[in-house]
Amino acid sequence: MGQQDIPEFFVDAVQNVSHANGVFRITLAQSENDEGLRPITKILIPANQLPRILQGLGNAAREIGDRVRERIAEEASEDLKSQSDSNKNRKSKAEN
Numbered sequence: 521m522g523q524q525d526i527p528e529f530f531v532d533a534v535q536n537v538s539h540a541n542g543v544f545r546i547t548l549a550q551s552e553n554d555e556g557l558r559p560i561t562k563i564l565i566p567a568n569q570l571p572r573i574l575q576g577l578g579n580a581a582r583e584i585g586d587r588v589r590e591r592i593a594e595e596a597s598e599d600l601k602s603q604s605d606s607n608k609n610r611k612s613k614a615e616n
Contacts, residue, residue: 529561542567 535549535557544565549557565573 531560533557535559539567544570 529548530550531548532551533549534546536545536547538545544567545562546565547559547562549559552558
């Protein structure tokens with residue numbers, strides 16, 4: 521089964537979390553303006569796997585955050601270098 525075969529759902533909220541018989545049931549939802557939340561899908565996670573899954577999500581989010589910060593720092597550094605080069609060119613032209 522390829523990645524295209526996996527259904528995708530856009531969610532922006534956790535509507536409900538419950539636990540029964542060793543299974544967490546997490547209802548994910550979409551915000552609907554002033555109407556509240558509309559349930560989109562429910563995921564079922566064995567209770568003994570929940571810590572591993574949450575840790576995996578936390579690690580992935582931290583890694584993505586690190587990459588974003590690195591990219592922002594690189595772009596800022598490039599911008600400063602570009603501005604410095606531009607200022608040097610203007611100063612050189614003014615001296616001539």
